[in-house]
Amino acid sequence: MPRLNTMPMGAFVLGVAGLVPFLGFAALSVSGTDGGFGMIxxxxxxxxxxxxxxxxxxxGGIRWGAAAARSAGNADYLLAVVPSLLAWAALAVPAPWDLRMLGGLVLLWGVIDQDLSRRGLAPPWMGKLRLILSAVAGVSLLVAA
Structure with missing residues (x-):
């Protein structure tokens, strides 16, 4: 059985891979080129x-899953729906506020989710990984705004 403080390689690799669209599309947005996406x-x-x-x-789904797996309280379920609702609202606001809102949300959620590890709802490695991934993703969104 793996130790709880050892980060699974799959979580690390897939987490970092999930940053590629943030970095790539932010770079394209800042550069002013469309990368050929204008054709579609x-x-x-x-x-x-x-x-x-x-x-x-x-x-938000991470928090919901952690709450369900560990029989957490109703507050965790309520908090779990906040990112989806705010992200949906961000899609309705004009530029540059959409990306600013999403960037702030992703950065803030990396900090908010630190309580999952402290409360034993997630393994210790997860909090560290979430901070790094949220920082890169959130800054990418803010830079592209």
Whole structure:
């Protein structure tokens, strides 16, 4: 049985791989080129915004899953839906506020989720990984805004 403080390689590799769209589409957005996505009617900024909203929703799912696995209280379930609702709202606000809102949300959620490890709802490695991933993703969104 793996130790709880040893980060699984799959979590690390997939987490880092999940940063590629943030970094790539933020770079395209800042550079002003569309990377060929204009041919299909999309801009890198639009793709980045949609990806940021999907990942923000995923972050809420992490809390929901942790709460369900450890029989946490109702507050955790309520808190788990906040990222999805705020991400959905971010898709409705005009640029640059959409990416600013998503960037702030992802950064803030990396900090908020630190309580999962402290309370024993997630393994210790998860808090560290979440901070790093949230920092890179959140800053990418803010830079592209």
């Amino acid at each position: 009617g999309l801009s890198p900024r639009t793709i980045l915004s949609a990806y940021g909203a999907v990942i923000a929703s995923f972050l």
